[in-house]
Amino acid sequence: MTEENDLPDDVALLWGLRDAPRRGRKPSLTTADITRAAIGVADAEGLAAVSMARVAQQLDKSTMALYRHVRSKDELLALMVDAAMEEPPELPPGRDWRAGLTTWSHGVLAVHRKHPWLSRVPISGPPTGPHNLAWFDRALAALAGTPLAEDEKVGVVMGLLTFVNGEVRLAGDLAAGYQDNPEAFSRAYSNALKRVVDPRRLPWLSKVVEAGVFDLDDLHAEEDLEADFTFGLNIFLDGVAAHVARLA
Amino acid sequence: MTEENDLPDDVALLWGLRDAPRRGRKPSLTTADITRAAIGVADAEGLAAVSMARVAQQLDKSTMALYRHVRSKDELLALMVDAAMEEPPELPPGRDWRAGLTTWSHGVLAVHRKHPWLSRVPISGPPTGPHNLAWFDRALAALAGTPLAEDEKVGVVMGLLTFVNGEVRLAGDLAAGYQDNPEAFSRAYSNALKRVVDPRRLPWLSKVVEAGVFDLDDLHAEEDLEADFTFGLNIFLDGVAAHVARLA
DNA sequence: CAAATTAGCGTAGCTGATACGCAATTAAAG
DNA sequence: CTTTAATTGCGTATCAGCTACGCTAATTTG
Numbered sequence: 001m002t003e004e005n006d007l008p009d010d011v012a013l014l015w016g017l018r019d020a021p022r023r024g025r026k027p028s029l030t031t032a033d034i035t036r037a038a039i040g041v042a043d044a045e046g047l048a049a050v051s052m053a054r055v056a057q058q059l060d061k062s063t064m065a066l067y068r069h070v071r072s073k074d075e076l077l078a079l080m081v082d083a084a085m086e087e088p089p090e091l092p093p094g095r096d097w098r099a100g101l102t103t104w105s106h107g108v109l110a111v112h113r114k115h116p117w118l119s120r121v122p123i124s125g126p127p128t129g130p131h132n133l134a135w136f137d138r139a140l141a142a143l144a145g146t147p148l149a150e151d152e153k154v155g156v157v158m159g160l161l162t163f164v165n166g167e168v169r170l171a172g173d174l175a176a177g178y179q180d181n182p183e184a185f186s187r188a189y190s191n192a193l194k195r196v197v198d199p200r201r202l203p204w205l206s207k208v209v210e211a212g213v214f215d216l217d218d219l220h221a222e223e224d225l226e227a228d229f230t231f232g233l234n235i236f237l238d239g240v241a242a243h244v245a246r247l248a
Numbered sequence: 249m250t251e252e253n254d255l256p257d258d259v260a261l262l263w264g265l266r267d268a269p270r271r272g273r274k275p276s277l278t279t280a281d282i283t284r285a286a287i288g289v290a291d292a293e294g295l296a297a298v299s300m301a302r303v304a305q306q307l308d309k310s311t312m313a314l315y316r317h318v319r320s321k322d323e324l325l326a327l328m329v330d331a332a333m334e335e336p337p338e339l340p341p342g343r344d345w346r347a348g349l350t351t352w353s354h355g356v357l358a359v360h361r362k363h364p365w366l367s368r369v370p371i372s373g374p375p376t377g378p379h380n381l382a383w384f385d386r387a388l389a390a391l392a393g394t395p396l397a398e399d400e401k402v403g404v405v406m407g408l409l410t411f412v413n414g415e416v417r418l419a420g421d422l423a424a425g426y427q428d429n430p431e432a433f434s435r436a437y438s439n440a441l442k443r444v445v446d447p448r449r450l451p452w453l454s455k456v457v458e459a460g461v462f463d464l465d466d467l468h469a470e471e472d473l474e475a476d477f478t479f480g481l482n483i484f485l486d487g488v489a490a491h492v493a494r495l496a
Numbered sequence: 497c498a499a500a501t502t503a504g505c506g507t508a509g510c511t512g513a514t515a516c517g518c519a520a521t522t523a524a525a526g
Numbered sequence: 527c528t529t530t531a532a533t534t535g536c537g538t539a540t541c542a543g544c545t546a547c548g549c550t551a552a553t554t555t556g
Contacts, residue, residue, distance in 0.1 A: 130444075150456045150461050158414075159415075159483060165410070166406075167410065189374060192256055196376070203389075204386075208398045236407070238491060239486035239487030
């Protein structure tokens with residue numbers, strides 16, 4: 001309709017290949033403006049606050065004005081996700097894939113810290129936006145020196161991405177609950193489990209609960225997240241290392 | 249309000265600790281009925297079709313009748329998730345944690361196959377329902393013989409869960425796109441990437457695309473998912489093995 | 497039977513996405 | 527410099543979908 005290639009509509013949008021009008025009124029609004037405004041709202045008030053009306057208000061425009069630049073809210077969300085990812089970090093020099101992926105993963109983590117709503121956006125498919133693909137490329141670059149087959153590299157990167165996503169989302173949930181009700185929440189989860197977990201029926205879980213693993217007393221989201229994240233990340237990277245060693 | 253303990257409301261609901269009325273009209277509806285109906289709708293028509301009205305219709309009741317048993321749609325979703333998980337599988341006998349976790353992970357996968365909407369339900373926090381905790385317990389049981397610390401076991405299980413979730417969700421996205429437009433989709437993703445990925449700017453990704461990793465020609469979701477899943481799972485389990493070996 | 501209590505439901509409000517068509521604006525064509 | 531065609535911004539309106547509220551009926555307890 002508007003794009004010059006036969007690219008899927010959403011991909012064209014993400015790559016900014018949907019404009020090019022000669023005549024007609026000049027747009028007083030760009031896709032980038034809208035995206036920026038939407039991200040601002042999400043950062044400040046959470047993803048739930050991002051409605052078309054709210055974003056339009058932010059721009060002093062009417063709700064329907066947005067639809068000249070974006071076909072649906074889903075498209076706007078896709079734009080937000082890609083824009084929020086910005087550029088991936090430079091990898092440390094050298095051929096150390098593990099150092100590379102560690103840097104990369106912490107980069108992903110940092111982005112999620114900046115935009116906590118990221119892990120909440122319902123995913124609508126594999127990555128297609130320029131920033132997402134740049135991250136993808138960067139991770140593949142880290143693995144370039146390894147003997148992994150190309151499809152294995154993809155598998156590793158995907159695994160890493162979903163891991164980070166899951167970790168961040170869970171941490172975000174906890175932090176949110178904590179904010180809602182600071183003092184009540186500190187041991188609430190642990191206490192609930194203690195009341196509900198029958199040592200007879202769930203012996204192993206009971207053991208963990210008793211060991212105080214869930215006593216997040218004064219859960220310092222920041223530090224805790226960092227530690228859990230690093231632990232899980234290293235497990236995963238150990239796995240990659242084992243696989244690499246097997247191939248070498 | 250209704251529960252006898254000081255459990256959080258949602259936890260009480262999940263454990264069926266919210267009933268116990270003596271006098272008054274007899275309920276013609278139970279929480280279980282509602283949950284079952286909702287799961288039926290989700291299985292047959294997708295998560296998007298699950299509205300309070302649609303579920304009520306399924307039960308030949310009015311929309312508002314449901315609210316006598318469930319405080320909000322979110323509560324219903326939580327009930328659905330826990331009910332859909334059913335009981336975790338028996339672990340193979342013996343002390344082989346790896347065999348145990350493999351069985352367990354494939355069990356999670358099987359549940360997601362049966363209820364594809366599961367990976368789409370927005371997560372609202374750590375697991376608290378009886379079935380979810382049973383799965384949790386079962387995975388911890390598999391790790392019982394290892395020298396891992398209790399909190400490390402939790403880390404491993406959480407990692408495994410988020411991995412399975414991510415894998416299933418992505419596979420579901422692809423399968424959905426494929427269904428929407430079978431012949432157009434087969435190579436659509438790959439083609440889009442080929443058009444958009446500049447070998448100069450994204451050299452490594454370009455290499456992968458050229459290698460045909462994304463040519464899913466006649467993507468047999470079933471087999472492909474199985475293979476990718478097993479690959480990623482083994483990577484992760486290799487990591488756990490490495491960590492265990494380090495402690496032993 | 498009366499009082500108390502709870503289930504089911506009709507009505508209605510509110511929020512949010514988005515289809516549709518008009519009017520203002522502006523580039524290109526005559 | 528007009529005319530024309532395209533294109534934007536926006537007012538209006540529709541359509542879901544969640545859920546608060548209060549009424550009525552059923553059912554138990556005394």
